[in-house]
Amino acid sequence: MSTARERILEATGELLATKDALAIPTRAICDRAKVGMPEIYRQFGDKQGLLTAVADIGFARFLAEKRRNPLTGDPVADLSAAWDSHVAFALRNPHLYRLMFTPTGDAKPQAIKEAQAILLRAVERCRDAGRLRMSPELAGRSILSANVGVCMMALSFPELFGDPALSHAVRDAVIGKVTGDEREDTRIGSATLLAQALVGTLTGTAPVSAADLERLTRARRTPDTTPEP
Amino acid sequence: MSTARERILEATGELLATKDALAIPTRAICDRAKVGMPEIYRQFGDKQGLLTAVADIGFARFLAEKRRNPLTGDPVADLSAAWDSHVAFALRNPHLYRLMFTPTGDAKPQAIKEAQAILLRAVERCRDAGRLRMSPELAGRSILSANVGVCMMALSFPELFGDPALSHAVRDAVIGKVTGDEREDTRIGSATLLAQALVGTLTGTAPVSAADLERLTRARRTPDTTPEP
DNA sequence: ACGGTTCGTTAGCGACGATAACAAGCAGGG
DNA sequence: CCCTGCTTGTTATCGTCGCTAACGAACCGT
Numbered sequence: 001m002s003t004a005r006e007r008i009l010e011a012t013g014e015l016l017a018t019k020d021a022l023a024i025p026t027r028a029i030c031d032r033a034k035v036g037m038p039e040i041y042r043q044f045g046d047k048q049g050l051l052t053a054v055a056d057i058g059f060a061r062f063l064a065e066k067r068r069n070p071l072t073g074d075p076v077a078d079l080s081a082a083w084d085s086h087v088a089f090a091l092r093n094p095h096l097y098r099l100m101f102t103p104t105g106d107a108k109p110q111a112i113k114e115a116q117a118i119l120l121r122a123v124e125r126c127r128d129a130g131r132l133r134m135s136p137e138l139a140g141r142s143i144l145s146a147n148v149g150v151c152m153m154a155l156s157f158p159e160l161f162g163d164p165a166l167s168h169a170v171r172d173a174v175i176g177k178v179t180g181d182e183r184e185d186t187r188i189g190s191a192t193l194l195a196q197a198l199v200g201t202l203t204g205t206a207p208v209s210a211a212d213l214e215r216l217t218r219a220r221r222t223p224d225t226t227p228e229p
Numbered sequence: 230m231s232t233a234r235e236r237i238l239e240a241t242g243e244l245l246a247t248k249d250a251l252a253i254p255t256r257a258i259c260d261r262a263k264v265g266m267p268e269i270y271r272q273f274g275d276k277q278g279l280l281t282a283v284a285d286i287g288f289a290r291f292l293a294e295k296r297r298n299p300l301t302g303d304p305v306a307d308l309s310a311a312w313d314s315h316v317a318f319a320l321r322n323p324h325l326y327r328l329m330f331t332p333t334g335d336a337k338p339q340a341i342k343e344a345q346a347i348l349l350r351a352v353e354r355c356r357d358a359g360r361l362r363m364s365p366e367l368a369g370r371s372i373l374s375a376n377v378g379v380c381m382m383a384l385s386f387p388e389l390f391g392d393p394a395l396s397h398a399v400r401d402a403v404i405g406k407v408t409g410d411e412r413e414d415t416r417i418g419s420a421t422l423l424a425q426a427l428v429g430t431l432t433g434t435a436p437v438s439a440a441d442l443e444r445l446t447r448a449r450r451t452p453d454t455t456p457e458p
Numbered sequence: 459a460c461g462g463t464t465c466g467t468t469a470g471c472g473a474c475g476a477t478a479a480c481a482a483g484c485a486g487g488g
Numbered sequence: 489c490c491c492t493g494c495t496t497g498t499t500a501t502c503g504t505c506g507c508t509a510a511c512g513a514a515c516c517g518t
Contacts, residue, residue, distance in 0.1 A: 004465065020333065022251065026506065036466050038508075047506065102331055102385055104249065112386060134398065141382075141390055142398045149378015153370075156331055157341060161370055169363065169371045170403060177402030233496070254474065265497050270476065 005043045007033040012054050013096070021051050021099045048107045051099060058096045059111035062089055066118055075125035076179045082122060083147055083171045087164075090151035098155065101148050119144055123178070131179040139178040146174045234272045236262040241283050242325070250280050250328045277336045280328060287325045288340035291318055295347055304354035305408045311351060312376055312400045316393075319380035327384065330377050348373055352407070360408040368407040375403045 002010075011032035015024045026047055030037050044050040069085055071078055090097040100109060119140040126132045132139060150170050153161035231239075240261035244253045255276055259266050273279040298314055300307055319326040329338060348369040355361045361368060379399050382390035 022333070025504080027504090034466095036468090037506090038467090039465070041507065042465085098331070102327070102381060105252070108386060113389065116389065138392075138395065138398055141392075141395050142402065145379045145382045145390060145395060146375040146399050146403070147378070148382055149376070150374045152331060152381060153374045153377055157337060160342065160345065161374060163367075163370075166367065166370050166374060169367055169406075170375050173371065173403045173406030174375070174399060176406060177398075255476085256474080265499090266475090267477075267498090268496075271496085276475065 004033070004035050004039050008035060008040060008043060008050065009054060009057060012050060013057070016054065016095045016099070017093070020095050021054075022104070026050075048105065052103075052107045052109055054096070055100045055103070055109040056111045058093065058100050059109060059115060062086075062100070063111075063114060063118060065089060066115075071125075075122065075129050076131055076175065079122055079126065079143065079175050079179070080171060082119070083143065083175065084167075086147050087151055087154070087167050090155060094155045097151060101152070116140055116144060126179050133180060134178060142178055143174055146170050233262070233264050233268050237264060237269060237272060237279065238283060238286060241279060242286070245283065245324045245328070246322070249324050250283075251333070255279075277334065281332070281336045281338055283325070284329045284332070284338040285340045287322070287329050288338060288344060291315075291329070292340075292343060292347060294318060295344075300354075304351065304358050305360055305404065308351055308355065308372065308404050308408070309400060311348070312372065312404070313396075315376050316380055316383070316396050319384060323384050326380060330381070345369055345373060355408050362409060363407060371407055372403055375399050 008029060011029050012024065015028060015032065026037060026040055029035075029050075030040065033039075040047070040050055044053055065085060066082055069078070069081055072081075101112075103109060120136055123132065123136045123139045123143070126139075127136055134142075150161075150167045154167070237258060240258050241253065244257060244261065255266060255269055258264075258279075259269065262268075269276070269279055273282055294314060295311055298307070298310055301310075330341075332338060349365055352361065352365045352368045352372070355368075356365055363371075379390075379396045383396070
């Protein structure tokens with residue numbers, strides 16, 4: 001048999017799969033957990049305390065799911081995968097997600113700092129790969145803010161904002177801005193082709209190596225890594 | 230003397246400036262509005278009905294504030310200004326904002342479609358100026374989702390996400406991606422300079438006009454407007 | 459065996475959302 | 489004028505909620 005505290009947390013989590021957190025009566029929790037009402041207040045002091053404890057457990061699951069995400073060689077692709085797993089978690093546990101990311105009153109779960117820390121590490125891998133254009137802190141918070149916004153809108157107004165293409169658009173926008181958007185390369189590449197064509201038509205000589213041009217443009221690009229004032 | 234309905238709405242709005250919506254007792258509303266309790270239920274049928282009515286009034290103020298925003302010649306700059314006024318409104322009316330954008334239960338205010346419509350018009354002005362890279366609908370929803378996310382995180386976790394620089398970073402990211410980021414022009418411009426230098430060194434002739442190259446690159450860019458499959 | 463801690467049970471308080479029942483005012487038509 | 493119908497105010501009450509007090513039973517180490 002599990003302890004009373006564990007049963008209360010588990011029962012709350014199960015009821016949270018059906019109703020919103022504030023719509024769950026403590027008596028229903030006690031019934032399901034086979035516990036008397038005072039046990040909740042002995043263990044958590046408050047209903048808010050119970051809910052924040054549940055939110056923290058939710059964060060633990062959330063972060064465990066993110067840690068289980070394998071790291072590929074491309075840290076930017078890992079950022080995208082983390083974004084998608086975030087959205088999937090929100091859609092799979094809507095009420096728990098709202099409890100975690102829109103705390104009521106002054107009951108802010110402190111586990112969000114850990115989520116930010118994990119994102120920070122993922123962003124720092126991008127920086128180490130030379131693919132970050134701002135401070136890791138600002139980058140991580142930008143991604144998390146936009147990610148939460150997409151999830152909240154998808155949960156609150158699914159008919160208008162539930163489209164997965166919306167999530168992908170915002171994801172590519174913010175990740176692309178934070179890291180060096182790979183479209184830059186293709187665009188500069190097309191300008192390179194243009195330059196090659198110009199050289200070819202104007203001189204009739206063989207075009208310059210694309211690798212040479214790429215090296216030159218990369219040299220021009222790196223100073224942009226410093227944050228704007 | 231105003232009608233009972235107006236007094237109830239006004240009283241609720243005033244109390245909403247101090248507490249969260251769900252923490253406001255209907256009796257406090259009745260006391261302040263000088264109304265008996267049944268009046269609320271005669272007018273709005275429900276507390277949810279009252280709150281959604283208040284949320285709709287909040288949307289009206291929100292949209293009026295946006296409409297008051299003057300239109301400059303640069304539609305992209307107008308998008309940025311709209312983003313900033315959105316954030317300012319959220320920080321000025323935190324509880325009302327949460328009531329508007331994170332509805333409880335099934336009480337979704339329908340006024341959000343109007344907000345999306347206004348954003349849509351602002352985005353279409355960008356498209357008419359040739360500065361849009363996706364469908365206006367997707368663009369508007371992307372901006373609104375990210376905007377709401379920044380506001381919600383700033384309200385819920387101000388010590389971590391209250392930095393205005395964070396709002397600006399996400400704003401520039403999503404607006405830059407949706408419209409044609411002006412950095413593209415500068416980057417392509419530098420590549421153009423590179424091409425000019427190449428042409429100059431390899432041939433010794435006068436470089437091609439930058440306007441000609443810009444016209445060519447713009448011709449290559451427009452097909453990207455079509456949404457990805 | 460004993461005292462302290464944890465857990466379960468009952469009962470109850472005060473506040474809340476919501477409703478019923480009824481009275482007061484005020485319109486317009488006979 | 490009264491009668492009728494509608495909106496507004498008043499009081500009382502119901503059921504539920506979060507929360508607590510009081511008491512008792514089980515457990516555990518010394």
